[in-house]
Amino acid sequence: MTSSQGESAQGPGALHARPVGLVGLGLIGGSLGLDLQAAGLEVRALVHRERTAERARERRLANRIDTNPAVLQGCGLIVLALPLDRLLDPAAELLAALPSDAVITDVGSVKQPVLERWQPLHPRFVASHPMAGTAEAGVEAGVRDLFSGRPWVATPTASTDPASLALVQELAATVQAQWLCCDATAHDQAVALISHMPVLVSAALLETAERGGQAAAADTLVRQLASSGFADTSRIGGGNPELGTLMARCNQEAVLQAIQHYRQQLSELEALVEQNAWPALQQRLEHCQALRPEFL
């Protein structure tokens, strides 16, 4: 794994030679469009619906916005900013419209299935994943500086073209992201542990408060007493349901493995409570307190 923030190996400027294409103008695509235009790049975007195109034009999310895939012609780099399901099952018209000399990258939160699907489809494909907030979605969601200081992970393979990788690195540097390269499987396991599985852990907490409250005839009370701690712990479980489902679906194996790890840890803590092992429990919680800053 390598990490750096800054210039691409190719030197700055290659990204500016030709327009950048965006497929999709949701949170990630729209935010990229705003930042890239601000950096002086020409941005062309393909969207699915005419109504989206109209609203995206009003928001000036790109210089040219169209529902016709021909808008991508002439682009030197194309970012597939699509939901995971559409990314893994791309429309034939989209595939036909991708210039063979353009570099193609994606923004999906799972990398191994994306590589398996896309590497055979395009010689200059680079799998990547900007780790940016995902509470909002749709054409209204894009904002400036979404990627600033956030990791932008690429998962190149032995057959990834180095010049293509360098161009994606330049893209990440242009939006002030923190560039990281790692193995796709390691990426998928890591995001299962810190993002995809926690959605289910957090959702189960909400369901438990509801069902447990019913069982204790304390439905109203649990709602009245829930405080900032519960709000924090339940936030991602109460987030975008489509996204949560896609993460579990597209990263199924790693998510199931992470749940198994999780169940083991929770059982160990439960056993300490059951056995009145208070000093041992406090020691575990002290470890957690010391551990958490490493993840922030």
Added chain:
Amino acid sequence: MTSSQGESAQGPGALHARPVGLVGLGLIGGSLGLDLQAAGLEVRALVHRERTAERARERRLANRIDTNPAVLQGCGLIVLALPLDRLLDPAAELLAALPSDAVITDVGSVKQPVLERWQPLHPRFVASHPMAGTAEAGVEAGVRDLFSGRPWVATPTASTDPASLALVQELAATVQAQWLCCDATAHDQAVALISHMPVLVSAALLETAERGGQAAAADTLVRQLASSGFADTSRIGGGNPELGTLMARCNQEAVLQAIQHYRQQLSELEALVEQNAWPALQQRLEHCQALRPEFL
């Protein structure tokens, strides 16, 4: 369960008749001291160590602050703002110093064990629990307006003196808290579900990220990729270890029951992932999304 914000049944003023005593000047005691003085009340506080007393005097957390229990003489209401373990095992000098005509209340996050211990000890004891933030602790933690708009729960029993209960309600109204009365067992089950058990759920998540990261040889990666979602979900698990342990210890039965409920919910979600039941999973997550605002 009854709920109201405002005047006590006794009418305003009873609280002002005599000084209010505080035992302990940590987050809750110190914050009460600041708010009550601001409301024009005379506040006297008993603390354990001379060094704490000195610092508390510098911070003006009460009008009189002493390590001698005699400081509580003359108080009409005394708030035991002690950690749960010291509350459940009170010092003999403290018990001897509590005036028999004063109303005594506590601020513990568990109510049934507190009632069992304290109701036989003092005829005017009222069990109560202000639900306020607990990230900070100690003599530096007290702040103004900690209780404003937050629930202040009392758990009276058939033998609770109504006039004593009314005085505690006046205290809660004075610091702008939202008054609630409920059964002690229902309270303990509710806080297990929305506060005590979630600490363990959140701690297990931190441990899983660490152990799972090691197992995947992705120790550094999980730390680099953890984002705001992980920060939120892990916050209470990485919080005060003494407090987390005391909550589990003093509310053991309800916490174990809540973990069982929780395990059931998580297993159901896991089964949906295992069985590729994506529409059903999305439906559950949609329910969670709709449910969460009820807890905020």
